[in-house]
Structure formats: C-alpha cells, structure tokens
C-alpha cells in the first residue's frame with residue numbers, strides 16, 4: 123500500500139503514519155518529477171483548504187499516473203470540511219481515478235485568521251481523533267467501499283467559497299505575511315515551505331508562489347512570522363510529529 127500525503131503542521135502526516143504502508147510526500151514527488159505509481163492499494167491524505175483540496179494536491183493528481191485496485195483518501199480538517207471530498211472526487215475523476223473509500227478526520231484547526239490555537243487545543247479531546255482513526259484504519263484494512271458525501275446544499279455552497287478563497291490564498295497570498303525583527307535567519311521557514319517560495323539571506327523573502335499553508339508561520343522557532351490578521355500568536359505542530367519530519371516532507375533541497 124502506498125500513501126501520498128501533504129502536510130503543513132503534521133495532522134495529515136500523523137494520519138498517514140497511523141494508516142501505515144509506504145509514505146510518499148506529495149511536494150517531494152512533484153519536485154522529483156516522479157509521477158508513475160502502481161500498487162494494490164493507493165491512498166491520499168491531506169488537509170481541507172476552504173472546503174476543497176490544497177492546490178498542491180490537485181497538481182499531483184493532474185500530473186500523476188496512479189494505478190491501483192483500491193483507491194482511498196482521507197481529508198483532515200479543523201471545523202467544517204463541507205464538500206471537500208466531493209472536490210476530490212471531481213479532480214480524481216478528471217485524472218482517471220475513481221475513489222473506493224473517502225473519509226475525513228476532525229483535528230486541530232491551524233487556520234490562523236479564524237481560530238486561536240489555544241482554544242483548539244482545549245477542544246482536542248472532544249474531537250475524538252483516535253476513535254475516528256481506529257475506524258478508518260479498520261475500514262481501509264478491510265478494503266471497505268464507502269464515499270463520504272454531504273448532499274446537494276453543501277456541494278452548492280462549497281464551490282464558490284473555494285473559488286473565492288483560491289484568489290487570495292495562493293501565490294501572492296504571501297503579501298499578507300509580516301516578518302518581525304526577532305527573525306534570526308535560521309532558515310526553518312525556507313525548509314518547511316512545500317513550494318520553495320522562501321529565499322533567505324537575512325530575512326525571509328517571499329516569492330509569490332505561495333501555497334498558503336502557513337507552515338512557515340507555525341514552525342518559526344522565533345515566532346517571528348505573522349499574518350496581518352491572525353486570531354492569536356500561538357502556533358501548532360501535531361504532537362505526534364517532529365519538525366524534522368515536516369522538513370523532510372516539504373524541504374525543496376535547502377540544507
């Protein structure tokens with residue numbers, strides 16, 4: 123079984139690790155130009171972005187040739203995934219993939235414009251993450267066939283929100299980032315960026331091909347990178363994932 127994952131703050135990587143199998147980072151596969159994969163089962167794990175797919179996951183699906191008897195996908199989210207998995211079905215279908223199993227896991231929301239990480243952490247136990255993961259792991263090992271769908275109304279409101287958000291989030295979305303003077307040029311931001319969007323001489327310079335994932339903000343050891351509008355200064359990394367694993371997943375070759 124092969125699992126392709128994308129993660130900014132570790133939730134999706136943790137889920138991928140819990141499911142097991144051979145793990146492949148989507149940013150790394152795109153960077154290496156590796157696109158042909160075959161296995162009995164192939165899965166994707168990624169975060170929900172604005173009721174849809176991160177652009178990097180769409181890029182991967184469009185560029186890859188995946189062959190399997192059983193396709194599954196797990197979307198991690200923080201509050202409301204709406205029809206994000208419907209979006210996946212649509213993108214998958216255009217890439218010649220029919221998913222057999224899709225599901226979603228409610229985890230800590232890392233979306234800083236709307237949520238305070240402190241509040242999210244207080245709610246973590248009520249999200250029943252481990253119970254949900256036990257169910258998903260069992261479903262996938264039994265090769266269950268079941269698609270998570272939300273109904274017509276959800277499909278209708280999810281699309282315009284996704285499209286509107288995409289105009290602001292990607293590429294020049296990095297113009298909303300502020301770097302404070304306590305930056306000590308450690309280059310962690312460069313290393314966790316899945317798009318190679320950061321160049322650092324003394325302070326990070328953003329190159330306007332941003333994924334909008336906030337990995338640079340959450341992992342800055344100095345808490346020196348901020349959004350112009352953020353609910354709090356607290357930052358997040360999934361407790362079961364180490365910074366080195368995020369760097370190994372997203373680093374675009376910076377040593």
Ligand SMILES: Cc1cc2nc3c(=O)[nH]c(=O)nc-3n(C[C@H](O)[C@H](O)[C@H](O)COP(=O)(O)O)c2cc1C
Nearest residue numbers: 130131132133134169170172173199200201202232
């Ligand atoms: C740009 C962006 C958009 C997001 N949009 C949503 C959303 O529409 N619904 C939701 O429930 N969570 C949303 N989130 C929260 C993430 O989906 C959630 O925290 C996810 O588990 C993060 O996964 P990761 O740790 O693997 O990066 C968003 C996060 C970001 C950074």
